[in-house]
Amino acid sequence: MKKDFSFPFIALAGFMGTGKSTVGKVLAEKLDWPFFDSDQKIEEAAGKSISRIFAEDGEAHFRQLEREVLAELSRKRQVVIATGGGSLLCEENRKELSRGLLFVLDANLPSISRRIEKDGARPLLSRIEPLYQERKKLYLGFPFHLETEGRTPREIAETLLELLSSEKKTLSVSLGERSYPILLESGGIAGIGNFLSQRVLSRHCLLVSDENVFPLYGSSVRQSLEDAGFSVHSAWIPAGEKSKSLEKAEELFRRLIENRFDRRSPIIALGGGVVGDLAGFVASTYQRGVPFFQIPTSLLAQIDSSVGGKVAVNHPLAKNMIGTFHQPQGVIIDPLCLLSLSEREFKSGLAELVKYGVILDEELFSSIEKNLPFLRARKSEFLLPLISRACELKAGIVEKDERENDLRAILNFGHTLGHAIEAIAGYGTFTHGEAVAIGMVKAGELAVLSGFPAQDQRRLKNLLEAIGLPTRIPELSSKALLEAMAMDKKNQGDSISMVLPLRLGRADLPRAIDHESLRIILDKR
Known part of the structure; x- marks a missing residue:
């Protein structure tokens, strides 16, 4: 199963005894990649066992050897690396390993x-409990975990x-x-450096993220950009x-002016819809427009807000009353980012996926109904075929009506009331997807009065409730x-305009x- 990935290597980390070396060997065999155990490389470099290094030279010397070995291994491509249990304590090691794809075994x-x-050769075995805690x-500060129990x-x-x-796909x-x-x-996400270097001339970039996303993915993105020759400012x-x-x-x-x-200097949005909208707005207005790239990390951003330039x-x-149209120069969607998404935010993204099914693709809607347990399990x-389909649908609409003169407005199904709920309840009280779910149900109730099949309305409401989204207007x-x-x-004059489904x-x-x-x-609650 030899595949060409954007990331150069896979590294396995975790506490002693989680099976990093054993799993790593199996993984390397399946990928047809070489396998390296950092502890084994340290023993080869020192000419003695790790227990002897600790006993004769001390832990500080061992950690220095570990840094040297990981610096060497992280320069290799298409390899699997098993690291020592304490390797991630060192910031230098974390930086080196961020070049690849790191999984923590739990x-x-x-x-x-x-x-x-029965393994008396482990030098830190005597203080295992405090060390484990x-x-x-x-x-917990790393996004990708694998349970071994x-x-x-x-x-x-x-x-x-x-x-x-999943096969790499470009739309x-x-x-x-x-x-x-x-x-x-x-x-x-680990290939952003090469992706960007092929599309911009300047090597001076601003990486915009938020306090939740940057600690998880910022190091990997920043390292990829720096390896490609970019000078990175982070906000x-x-x-x-x-x-x-x-x-x-x-x-x-x-920040842009001071630096x-x-x-020609690109702005990169790493995060969900809020980060993408804010960074995109700044990119569209700074010096009348600079290059802009999206790395959406939420489901909602991956299937909707990162594509289309609003x-x-x-x-x-x-x-959203103060904005522009400013298309990105590229979007990287990494579905692995969804593993670290909270359950609430993931369900919020599913609301937008349902929206596409209602307004554009009944087959997509039926697929969500049929496969919901698997989607909820991520x-x-x-999940990937549905993300791809949503992006195709969004791209098709944007190509026909980039500036929302007519057809693109149907993408606002559920949003007229949804935006009102967000504003009146206070931004942050409801997620965007939760508010849109309520908005879709209420728009459906109105549509039934003018011919939207009642059976379709029941399917819509039942699916949103099965996902775990609200369908009733809160006490507002x-x-x-x-x-x-x-x-x-979308309103014209004093009237309120809404997108209503036909079927x-x-x-x-x-x-x-x-x-x-x-x-x-x-009033119907």
């Missing part, structure tokens, strides 16, 4: 104790390979001179919708919601809805 302390109780906190090394290796099994958004690729690849923002503001945009403008970014910040009175063989003032809906960008797989362009019908629907 096991509980009783299991580990049983596995290594200390290392456990360290390992009750599983054979072969099963663990096969699980990892399953995560990487295109065809917009003439502004056309750009969408790369879908497991582990593709973190607080996580959440409140950061999508003019205030945060001004902070990024200041003398020119019109970028904006919020105003306290309404969402099984890549079920109907009057306040109507006032917020009146601020929506599953097809929706109408936004139409004016009379206020009395809206009030009845909003």
Whole structure:
């Protein structure tokens, strides 16, 4: 199974006794890659066992040898590396290993104790319990974990390979001179440096992320960019919708000006929809537009907001009211990022996936219904085709109506009320997907009055509830919601316009809805 991945190597880390070397050998055999055990390389370099190194030379000397060995191994390509249990304590080692794809193997302390109780050669065995608790906190800072409890090394290796099994796929958004690729690849995030170097002239870039995402993926992205010759400035923002503001945009403008970014210097968004919208808005307005790239890490951003070039910040009175159209020059979608997504945010992304099924593709809707347990379990063989299909649908709409003059407006199904709920409840109270789920159900109720099949409406509501999304309007003032809906960008004059489905797989362009019908629907809790 020799494959050409964007990442140069796979590294396995974790506490002693989790099976890193055994799993690594099986994995290397299946990939037809060489295998290297860092502890074994250290013993070869020192000419003595690790227990003797600790006893005769001390732990500090061992750690120095470990740094030298990992620096050498991390320069290799298409290899599997098993690291020592304490290797990640060193920032230098973490930086070296961030060049590749790092998986942490997990096991509980009783299991580990049983596995290594007869191994007297481990120098740190005498203080295993405090060491385990200390290392456990360290390992939680890494995004990709594999559970080893009750599983054979072969099963663990096969699980990892399953995560990487999808073929690399490139889609295109065809917009003439502004056309750009969408790369879908497991582990593709580690190849951002090469991806960017082929598309921009400047080697001066700003990486924008948030406080949740950057600690997980920032090091890998930054290392890839630096290895490709980029000088990287990083900017973190607080996580959440409140950061999508003019205030945060001004902070990024200041960073760009102070560091003398020119019109060729790219801005890279690493994160979900908030990060992408904010970074894209700044990219579209700084010096009248600079290159922009998206690395979406949430499901919602991967299937929707990262594609199409709509970028904006919020105003306290309404969402996305201050914005532009600014297409990215490339999008990298790495489905492995979904492994670290919270359950709530993952379900929020599924709401947008359902939206595409309702307005454009009944087969997609049926596939979500049929495979929901596998999607909820984030099984890549079920999830990846749907991510790809959603991107294809979005790209097709954008190609026909880039600036939302007519057809593209159907992508706002569920959003008129959804945005109002977000604004009135307070940004961050509901996720975007939760608010849109409620908005879709209420739009469906209105659509039933004009011919949307009641059976289709039941399927929509049942699917959203099966996902675990809200379908009822929260305890918010109907009057306040109507006032917020009146601020929506799709409205013309005093009327409130909404996208209504005609049947599953097809929706109408936004139409004016009379206020009395809206009030009845909003009052129905």
